[in-house]
Amino acid sequence: MRLDEEEAIASMLEKALDPLVPYPGRTDLPWKARCMKCEAVLDPGLTLHNIRGPQGGCATCAERGIDPTRPGYLYLVVHDGYQALKWGIANIDQRLTQHVSQGWQVAARWNFELTGDAWALERQIKAWVRGQGVPRALTADQMKYGGHTETAYLTDISLALIQAYVVSLTDRNPEPPQTA
Ligand SMILES: [Zn+2]
Incomplete structure (x- = not known):
């Protein structure tokens, strides 16, 4: 699946991930990013495919039960x-x-x-x-x-x-x- 860079970045921000490098161009390649909540650097990073999935986002924060869109x-x-x-x-x-x-x-x-x-x-x-x-x-x-x-x-x-x-x-x- 192909996404344009703007859409790709929006998907990252939605999951509170701050991209540290340009979009790798494909949803199946890892994308290095920093979690905006716990500030952990996800290196090499998650693939956009995973980020856009239901469990997408920083695993550490998911474990801590943090969802930015909820109270x-x-x-x-x-x-x-x-x-x-x-x-x-x-x-x-x-x-x-x-x-x-x-x-x-x-x-x-x-x-x-x-x-x-x-x-x-x-x-x-x-x-x-x-x-x-x-x-x-x-x-x-x-x-x-x-x-x-x-x-x-x-x-x-x-x-x-x-x-x-x-x-x-x-x-x-x-x-x-x-x-x-
Ligand atoms: Zn985190």
């Missing part, structure tokens, strides 16, 4: 044992259940009509935190369900500070605690 949320969780916090986005509550099962506690969440709107914020938070020289707190090994790139030690940045930053970005307080 979702931005969350903050803290871990007493690690003395660390983590921010992230998701559109299914199971994501928080995964973290809670690993000892994280939900500190705050902000709901969004489109999970895509939460991405930009997630990336802004990361840029802001790392811009202050705050390193990642955890390694991939310590995060059974992934997401270690969005962690920081509470001694480097407090929960109150990061929450205030999100409030300043969204102009909204976190959702009231849920009684589940």
Whole structure:
């Protein structure tokens, strides 16, 4: 199947993939791209044939249950044992259940009509935190369900500070605690 380049790129963007090289010209050739959600580089990449299929897109994010076109949320969780916090986005509550099962506690969440709107914020938070020289707190090994790139030690940045930053970005307080 042949697609013109514009249509091909549109298919990538629809799945939140940012092409890093020109369209290879065929839907059965891998196309190197960066996931706009988790920023992983898919190298050599998925083929457009797969990307346009029902499971298309970044496998890591599919595992994390993130769909940009559905409602979702931005969350903050803290871990007493690690003395660390983590921010992230998701559109299914199971994501928080995964973290809670690993000892994280939900500190705050902000709901969004489109999970895509939460991405930009997630990336802004990361840029802001790392811009202050705050390193990642955890390694991939310590995060059974992934997401270690969005962690920081509470001694480097407090929960109150990061929450205030999100409030300043969204102009909204976190959702009231849920009684589940
Ligand atoms: Zn991804």
